[in-house]
Amino acid sequence: MAAEDLEWERSKISNQDVNLMKRLGLMKKEDAIRFPSEESYPNPPMEYRVSFVDHLIRGLSPPIHDFLRGLLFVYGIQLHQLTPNSILHISIFITLCECFLGVAPNWALWKRIFCLRRNGAHNATYNIGGVVICVRTDVDYFDVKFPDSVQGWRKRWLYIHEESANSVEHNIVPFDGNAKIQRRYSWDAEASEEEKKATEALMSRIHQLQNTRGKELSGVQITAYFLRIRVQPLQARKNPLWTYSGANDANRLSNDLSVKDLEKLIRRITSLSKKDPIPSSCRVAPYNSTNPLPENHPTMASLPPLPEDGEVEEMGIVTDENQEAPSFVNDPVDSRKSAGSSEDTTSVQSPPPAVSPQRKRKRNDVEDSGTSKAEEVVPSPPKATYDPYVASLVSSDDEEEVPTRDVAPRTSTSHTLVISEKPVEGEESSPPQQDVDISTLPSSPLIPSPKRARVEMIVEPPPQLSSSSSQLLDDPMIKDLIRIGSQFIGYREYASRAEEKLAEANKRAETLARKLEQSETARKKAELAASEARAEADDAKAKAASVEELQQRLKDAESALHEQKSAQAAREQGIIKRLKSQSRRTLTQTDQDFDLENPVNDPLLDALSLLELHGREIREGVANASAGLSALFPYFFPKKEEPSTFLDLAKLFNSSEDLGLKMRHENMKVAVENTVALVADSQQTLDWMKVGDTDQIEQSRWKSLIKAAKPNTKKILAYLGIKPTSTPSSSRPEV
Numbered sequence: 134m135a136a137e138d139l140e141w142e143r144s145k146i147s148n149q150d151v152n153l154m155k156r157l158g159l160m161k162k163e164d165a166i167r168f169p170s171e172e173s174y175p176n177p178p179m180e181y182r183v184s185f186v187d188h189l190i191r192g193l194s195p196p197i198h199d200f201l202r203g204l205l206f207v208y209g210i211q212l213h214q215l216t217p218n219s220i221l222h223i224s225i226f227i228t229l230c231e232c233f234l235g236v237a238p239n240w241a242l243w244k245r246i247f248c249l250r251r252n253g254a255h256n257a258t259y260n261i262g263g264v265v266i267c268v269r270t271d272v273d274y275f276d277v278k279f280p281d282s283v284q285g286w287r288k289r290w291l292y293i294h295e296e297s298a299n300s301v302e303h304n305i306v307p308f309d310g311n312a313k314i315q316r317r318y319s320w321d322a323e324a325s326e327e328e329k330k331a332t333e334a335l336m337s338r339i340h341q342l343q344n345t346r347g348k349e350l351s352g353v354q355i356t357a358y359f360l361r362i363r364v365q366p367l368q369a370r371k372n373p374l375w376t377y378s379g380a381n382d383a384n385r386l387s388n389d390l391s392v393k394d395l396e397k398l399i400r401r402i403t404s405l406s407k408k409d410p411i412p413s414s415c416r417v418a419p420y421n422s423t424n425p426l427p428e429n430h431p432t433m434a435s436l437p438p439l440p441e442d443g444e445v446e447e448m449g450i451v452t453d454e455n456q457e458a459p460s461f462v463n464d465p466v467d468s469r470k471s472a473g474s475s476e477d478t479t480s481v482q483s484p485p486p487a488v489s490p491q492r493k494r495k496r497n498d499v500e501d502s503g504t505s506k507a508e509e510v511v512p513s514p515p516k517a518t519y520d521p522y523v524a525s526l527v528s529s530d531d532e533e534e535v536p537t538r539d540v541a542p543r544t545s546t547s548h549t550l551v552i553s554e555k556p557v558e559g560e561e562s563s564p565p566q567q568d569v570d571i572s573t574l575p576s577s578p579l580i581p582s583p584k585r586a587r588v589e590m591i592v593e594p595p596p597q598l599s600s601s602s603s604q605l606l607d608d609p610m611i612k613d614l615i616r617i618g619s620q621f622i623g624y625r626e627y628a629s630r631a632e633e634k635l636a637e638a639n640k641r642a643e644t645l646a647r648k649l650e651q652s653e654t655a656r657k658k659a660e661l662a663a664s665e666a667r668a669e670a671d672d673a674k675a676k677a678a679s680v681e682e683l684q685q686r687l688k689d690a691e692s693a694l695h696e697q698k699s700a701q702a703a704r705e706q707g708i709i710k711r712l713k714s715q716s717r718r719t720l721t722q723t724d725q726d727f728d729l730e731n732p733v734n735d736p737l738l739d740a741l742s743l744l745e746l747h748g749r750e751i752r753e754g755v756a757n758a759s760a761g762l763s764a765l766f767p768y769f770f771p772k773k774e775e776p777s778t779f780l781d782l783a784k785l786f787n788s789s790e791d792l793g794l795k796m797r798h799e800n801m802k803v804a805v806e807n808t809v810a811l812v813a814d815s816q817q818t819l820d821w822m823k824v825g826d827t828d829q830i831e832q833s834r835w836k837s838l839i840k841a842a843k844p845n846t847k848k849i850l851a852y853l854g855i856k857p858t859s860t861p862s863s864s865r866p867e868v
Contacts, residue, residue, distance in 0.1 A: 141261070141310065144169040145288045150186050156394060158363065158387030159189050167292040175308055177292045183308045186289040187217040191402055192224030194365035194386065196296045197305055200227060200238040201367050203437030207319045208249055209448055210264050211306055214314055216252060217286055218279045219266040221402060224366040225277060225352055228359045231366075231374035232419035233342060233350065234335055235426045240435040241328035242335050246272050249320035261287045263314045273340065277352030280404045306440075319447035331433070342417055347675040354415045357399055363387050375420035705737055712740035716747060755779060762786055769796065804846050807853055 146168060154160050167181060175183045184193065201223055205212065230238045252265040268274045295304050342350040359366050362377060363385045370384045396411045418424050438445045759779040766775050769792050776782045812819060
């Protein structure tokens with residue numbers, strides 16, 4: 134495979150991304166983020182680390198959480214080598230643990246769910262985003278709905294300030310662009326048997342959160358929750374999320390996002406389209422200050438090994454001798470541009486490669502290693518099957534116990550005791566020997582009974598009795614034979630009674646078998662009925678949840694309607710108040726009052742009617758004023774064109790210039806012109822230069838001359854046929 138590392142390029146961050154980070158509170162501090170200038174390769178300043186915009190909007194913020202710091206250390210990777218979807222995986226896992234499981238992020242639980250894989254193509258290896266976190270194929274986990282690709286995320290890199298009170302070496306590893314990605318044993322590390330037992334309750338809770346009908350929890354709901362409460366899961370925080378106290382929580386970075394911004398951000402980091410609804414809340418109530426953890430809730434602390442803990446065995450690199458062909462998570466388009474502009478991650482359910490024997494780590498009971506191999510369990514011997522029929526016979530109260538006695542018959546050369554497996558044909562079965570363990574239970578009719586040992590006694594023909602029979606009766610051997618015969622008769626009666634009891638026991642066994650069959654049928658019916666009842670209960674719960682949701686929506690609608698009515702009433706009151714104020718103002722200005730002709734007892738309509746009357750009066754007055762001013766306009770402004778609007782016309786008459794004085798000056802000009810015309814018509818010789826030289830005339834002399842000329846002026850005007858008015862300052866003389 135031709136290896137071709139994707140190179141760094143100049144950072145290209147848009148104004149939209151900057152505004153988004155500001156709204157998210159990521160730039161609240163002045164030195165929190167620094168943007169690269171012209172460099173095409175990261176060169177972070179002191180105490181700064183390299184990150185990406187798409188990492189920050191998915192829950193990352195310095196100082197980083199110890200869980201993420203431990204992951205980077207154990208897996209032997211750097212922050213820039215994780216894809217955005219991997220960052221979101223970690224954020225969702227931490228939120229799930231703290232808000233819905235009520236525990237700190239658990240390293241053992243993480244190993245049961247996730248593993249690491251390379252991210253690249255067959256002809257290229259990625260250094261930027263070259264590692265992706267995947268869900269193991271045998272684990273049922275939340276469907277997060279990751280996008281198939283995050284376009285151009287590798288070009289949106291920046292510098293984040295490392296905030297921590299600890300030493301720098303215990304925080305994010307300093308940026309090293311030359312560090313190659315090397316696969317390690319920890320990438321496929323699985324939880325040990327002890328860790329599986331310890332986290333079994335957590336896995337059961339996760340499955341319950343996924344599969345509870347009507348209350349299914351999804352990865353999108355978890356993502357929307359930590360974005361909505363404005364807490365970065367991957368940030369080292371003062372308090373866990375199960376103590377979240379709302380708007381005043383110390384871990385919040387900003388105020389609540391608007392609904393539009395929140396939906397836009399969720400659609401950006403997931404594969405939801407515009408048609409898919411965004412969950413407004415989680416179907417399962419998360420733990421917080423209003424929903425605290427239950428009493429005696431178990432606390433489980435399990436962090437991955439941290440750098441200050443020292444090296445761990447799982448960090449060993451898989452060498453070329455024992456590593457298989459590298460498996461890539463995806464195979465993107467063979468294009469440098471497309472590979473560099475997309476995340477190139479496929480579904481989180483990527484199959485992990487088989488682990489070869491050389492790669493399996495030997496377990497030496499090393500503590501704090503973070504991983505452990507499952508111990509081999511020795512199969513236990515199969516247990517005997519429980520037989521209800523035998524149990525019923527054993528517990529029977531009617532069974533008799535025969536005492537054990539030593540009654541072995543005396544034998545001689547002519548009497549032989551033979552124990553055989555089969556009875557001799559034609560003979561009755563001998564009674565059981567008393568020294569044999571008679572506590573053995575009778576066999577069930579459904580179980581093959583073992584072969585019973587039989588005692589056969591061979592007796593020679595008795596001798597013929599004669600007169601000496603009394604001597605024979607006194608023979609010890611004859612006495613023994615007689616005694617044995619009597620015992621045989623007793624044993625045969627005992628065997629008959631035992632056979633009767635055995636038959637009775639068989640009948641009871643058959644009865645118990647029938648009852649057991651009936652009980653089994655009843656059990657199946659009960660299980661079926663219980664299953665149907667559970668289904669009905671689930672349906673009832675779902676319907677109840679729907680009814681509760683409808684009731685809540687109805688309540689919200691009623692509240693909104695009430696608020697709208699209140700707002701409408703307030704607006705109407707404001708309108709009435711303003712209309713009444715306008716009416717009073719109009720009454721003050723016009724000194725006229727109006728009475729409504731047909732009142733409707735509606736304050737709003739009455740005020741509108743009154744305002745309409747005032748408005749009509751004002752319109753009539755304005756029309757009359759416009760007509761009057763238009764008639765006077767040519768007398769005061771003979772050389773000007775009448776304005777098109779009444780406002781401009783009124784401004785001309787409201788000028789600071791004295792229009793009356795101007796009118797008098799016009800009249801005087803006419804009078805002078807008429808006087809000059811009369812003098813010229815009289816053909817008298819005048820020195821007009823002296824007449825026009827008025828600068829030498831004193832003001833008092835000028836006034837006296839005007840006063841003396843007044844009578845002559847009137848005569849001249851009368852001669853010309855002009856009749857002056859009584860108020861020449863306000864009107865023009867009529868001709």
